[in-house]
Amino acid sequence: MTEETKMFMQLLAEECIINTNEIVEYPPVAISMGETTIQTLKGTKTLPIPIGTYGNFSFVQAPPKTMKTFFISLLASVYLGGSNKFGGTLKGHRDNKCLIHFDTEQGKFHAQRVFRRVVDMNIKNDLGCYHTFGLRTVGFKDRIAFIEYYLQEKIEKGKVGLCIIDGVADLCSDVNSLEQSNFIAQKLMEWSQRFSCHILTVIHSNFGSDKPTGHLGSILEKKTETQIQLETNTINKDWITVKCKRSRGYAFETFSFKVNEVGLPEIVGDLYNPLKGVSF
Secondary structure: OOHHHHHHHHHHHHHHOOOOOOOOOOOOEEEEEEEEEEEEOOEEEEEEEEEEEOOOEEEEEEOOOOOHHHHHHHHHHHHHHOOOOOOOOEEEOOOOOEEEEEEOOOOHHHHHHHHHHHHHOOOOOOOOOEEEEEOOOOOHHHHHHHHHHHHHHHOOOOOEEEEEEEOHHHHOOOOOOHHHHHHHHHHHHHHHHHOOOEEEEEEEEOOOOOOEOHHHHHHHHHHOOEEEEEEEOOOOOOOEEEEEEEEOOOOOOOEEEEEOOOOOEEEEEOOEEOOOOEEO
């Protein structure tokens, strides 16, 4: 082993070592829905139920045309404003951090409409650091490079809070390439930890299945903090049901949202009771 390799391994050891005697706090929450009470060695403690925590990444999966971008707009608006009349018990824990929002597939008109929706849902709030980009015309390798550049070079250190990438499949040329899929998953893990942010991304479901598309989806399932699934509500076809399919922590309760008469997403109830046919 060369001296250069030894030095590199020593740096890795210093970066990756985990001291079992160190008190490591629960990861700070970026977005939450509801609360849970747990028993600890120090007594009862109430915690927000995270949709995502800082230093991790999550993804939203859904079939085409199930209002994924509307749901992303809802989460983004709550994160920026802390809460609003559209988000029910959803809460953003922003702490003066920035939201960086990348759209990879829509043209300028539709991407701007998504970003503008977030602003309209927080009409009384100062949104501060909200940066938006449409990367449709950029190749997949350059998309990855630009996202990394922007997170590292353009935002003050420690100020990246939530990074939305809609959608993650456009960071590769083939969602069934193991090499590319592993590279993307590694990048999401690296960026989220390196910048102490939460990364929220979007991926389609396979046709006729509840599995996220390709090898990319399978790998992300294993690495993600929270896997969020959207599906058309079985009782009310105008509603979209949001489920916590998998979580490393406490799962949030199933809820539904709709797009209201002015084209903005809003939660219609934290739970849906099919026996009553109403939200409660």
